[in-house]
Amino acid sequence: MKVPREWHKSFFKNSFYNPASPAAVGMAPLEAAFVLRQLKLKKGSALLDLCCGPGRHAVEFAKKGLAVTGFDFSGEYLKEAAARAKKKKVSLRLMRGDMRRLKFSGEFDAAVNLFTSFGYFQKFADDLKTLKGVARALRPGGLFLLDLINGDFVRGHFTPRPWHDMGGHYLLEEIELNRDGARNTWTTICKKSGKTRKRSFFTRLYDKRRLSAALGKAGFKPLGFWGSFSGLPLTGERNRLIVLARKI
Ligand SMILES: C[S@@+](CC[C@H](N)C(=O)[O-])C[C@H]1O[C@@H](n2cnc3c(N)ncnc32)[C@H](O)[C@@H]1O
The missing domain is CATH 3.40.50.150 (Vaccinia Virus protein VP39)
Structure with a gap:
């Protein structure tokens, strides 16, 4: 990613x-x-x-x-x-x-x-x-x-693809861990419109x-x-x- x-x-x-x-x-x-x-x-x-x-x-x-x-x-x-x-x-x-x-x-x-x-x-x-x-x-x-x-x-409870119900939208996380930290892609899906948005980020x-x-x-x-x-x-x-x- x-x-x-x-x-x-x-x-x-x-x-x-x-x-x-x-x-x-x-x-x-x-x-x-x-x-x-x-x-x-x-x-x-x-x-x-x-x-x-x-x-x-x-x-x-x-x-x-x-x-x-x-x-x-x-x-x-x-x-x-x-x-x-x-x-x-x-x-x-x-x-x-x-x-x-x-x-x-x-x-x-x-x-x-x-x-x-x-x-x-x-x-x-x-x-x-x-x-x-x-x-x-x-x-x-x-x-x-x-x-x-x-x-x-995070390392001890690692789940690579958790889903969350955020009220107005769903959030899917796709997480990769390495020595430095976590790379994560969030996909949000609007419950009403079905519109999806995606962003990737890094956390040391x-x-x-x-x-x-x-x-x-x-x-x-x-x-x-x-x-x-x-x-x-x-x-x-x-x-x-x-x-x-x-x-x-
Ligand atoms: C997870 S949010 C937390 C905001 C706030 N501390 C709170 O608890 O509601 C992280 C914040 O860091 C800011 N941020 C991200 N990168 C930044 C940067 N390079 N310089 C300054 N602010 C930054 C974002 O705009 C955002 O407001």
């Missing part, structure tokens, strides 16, 4: 996929509360939500009095984030750009990257560029919380060891790992890999 090098440019569009499903929006307050318990930020602290998408967590952080910058490549999702902030009567600074080319310097107390919004690049050097950009964006001692799909879980699969090594190379020290937003320990049976790291 061939995955386009810059696959994110056609994948993260409302015509194909939007991460703010009603279920995901419903989970956001609990997930944000867990993140804030780990970050222990004072009111007014500057928080970067890297790859904020439609802003479902960013608005929760802003409601708690943080100065939130949401950064994402998708203009469509950023528009949705702005509308969500307006509806919730909070203010967000929203910026469009590529996570590999962050221009911030020492301006954030903390950063987050949630819902497997990292590991998208087929060259590890690009993942490293992203992590180094986050480190540069943080003040000395700043915290970074990353939430990824747990590579150990991280486990605790690999993620710790990458964070270390970028100037972070991991402080803690979890396997769920309810704070359960990380094991191969949990599908999340959540890490809190400090800029050294």
